[in-house]
Amino acid sequence: MVKILIGYASDYGTTKKMAQAAAEGVTSVKGCQALLKNVEDICSEDMTSSAGIMLGSPVHMGSMDWRVKKMIDTVCAELWMNDMMNGKVAAVFACGGGFGGSGGGAELAMLAMLSNFAELGMLLLPLPKKINYYQHGGLHWGPCGRSGDANMKNVGVSSAVIHLTKQHAIHLAKTALVLANSDIFQN
């Protein structure tokens, strides 16, 4: 079995709901199992035993949630130092209030998470525009939920975004299966 780690932080449950959809997506792929964890509970072994990682964060002040970054600094940095994750595959998603209707800072938030995975030597999985429902929550870096409306009222995450996130996780699982046992970075 190929294991995929789904990590998330969540304030009001929307990012968590996206993470749960991702776990369902992984489980639906034959030969893959999901490990769904709040970032505060992720340890090194969760990372090293997984063939792929999907990380989701609330968007706060134009970048990722501090709890996600704490996990990166305290868990991933050592894996980077010891070259433990090279050649695995990574994907990200985000959820924010989206005030302004222009992404609300989701792009830099997702890039900061992808930066960590690039440092770890992991292939980065994009979200192609042809995926169903892309028009209702897609960004090329990954699915983007929007939990707030134009009055900053929390309206939860749409079913379209849930679908997109599940699909993104299916792609991640499939990619991990394809890459398994390949040894791209020999030196």
Place this chain on the structure above:
Amino acid sequence: MVKILIGYASDYGTTKKMAQAAAEGVTSVKGCQALLKNVEDICSEDMTSSAGIMLGSPVHMGSMDWRVKKMIDTVCAELWMNDMMNGKVAAVFACGGGFGGSGGGAELAMLAMLSNFAELGMLLLPLPKKINYYQHGGLHWGPCGRSGDANMKNVGVSSAVIHLTKQHAIHLAKTALVLANSDIFQN
């Protein structure tokens, strides 16, 4: 009179319409005049004779339009080399199809333009969320028009975005007036 240069590229006229609103905004500020130019017509003297610059670009494939970049490479690079723009003030805006509803790559497009202005030693003007109509086309880096709908049909730019862009230009003009004759970067 303090001169503000408004530069733009445009495919279907939406970014140009935003640029025209910006020029109106500048003109409405006492003591300021606007120089509105397609990027293909901008020369060094347009830059050096201006106290502030506002640059707008269509969003293509997640970054700025190539014509905007050509102007930067062929006009701004030499001004950077000769330290000609330090201490002036800059602002940006963008307009894209916005497919996906998550900004569609506008953030990196705007950051690439801001990167040029930071290289030039210019202060960067943000768009505060309290500005009227921010909820209908605001990003902290500047106003973001969206010209396409969920079916990629061109629907033009909204009056809210036009208002935001005009207001952003007013702030730029006011900032240029405040900074005029200050000499922040003496060494």
Place this chain on the structure above:
Amino acid sequence: MVKILIGYASDYGTTKKMAQAAAEGVTSVKGCQALLKNVEDICSEDMTSSAGIMLGSPVHMGSMDWRVKKMIDTVCAELWMNDMMNGKVAAVFACGGGFGGSGGGAELAMLAMLSNFAELGMLLLPLPKKINYYQHGGLHWGPCGRSGDANMKNVGVSSAVIHLTKQHAIHLAKTALVLANSDIFQN
């Protein structure tokens, strides 16, 4: 007196050393005083009572330190919500191992901090290339210390970077004095 807040996180003391140089720079400007604080000790009132803010972070895994982000999420987010910081001025600096000799991720780390300040409606101060010693630790987004050598040995931060950081703080203080009592963002 105009107050400038210098915030930092530090692992081995290099980012702190840069912060101390920044505080010296602020103090050297007539009419300005520095408030030097570890990010873990910064409260809302430190922010609102300051005319300018300079924030420095270690670079970890291609973005800012989680403690800096925690301060942003827990202190700045509320100030954003209540429009408390508009029109002030911000600057950033960073220090990392710099393995690879190509910045080591400092650029996205600095942009993530600047993203927070843009959200807060603050003007962003660049580091012009003409500043003395720029060639030994300058990036247009701010001073960049490098604490590691090509063998990942900690070699501390150079006197050139210390000089650059002090100078950047002087510019910040001067800008805060120029902007004081201007009211750029009236609506």
Place this chain on the structure above:
Amino acid sequence: MVKILIGYASDYGTTKKMAQAAAEGVTSVKGCQALLKNVEDICSEDMTSSAGIMLGSPVHMGSMDWRVKKMIDTVCAELWMNDMMNGKVAAVFACGGGFGGSGGGAELAMLAMLSNFAELGMLLLPLPKKINYYQHGGLHWGPCGRSGDANMKNVGVSSAVIHLTKQHAIHLAKTALVLANSDIFQN
């Protein structure tokens, strides 16, 4: 045979030299052939007939060269519209004066190119730190040449960077072979 397209723009020949090393790397992988082209000569068919693409750019004013962006806007945008590149693999490299010693804007330049490839639905290949010579020109987004010294004198690109770029191309070719005939993005 699996074909890998190597595209580049070049001012003084350094980025071209890196591109030539990349082509050599591809050719050294059994079953792979390289198509080396100046971006000004790249057509749609070069892209669609390739299993992987490596794109290199000079760094100008903190982002990619305008000629590279022109190719993206005029060639890639249509391929995005028609979903022609999904599931292929992409990598980038850059070369700049590097004045300041902190990357000189290479990171945003590389991210802008990667943004295009993410839009195209292509997997993004990182540069792991364990690769030989990483310490002399590596960034997690790809190899970074530095052609200028601290006095802005053109000193050409180092043999370490040439080696890194060749190695990056080998990884790209290997990844393309592994991904060939997989169909990750079915919907």
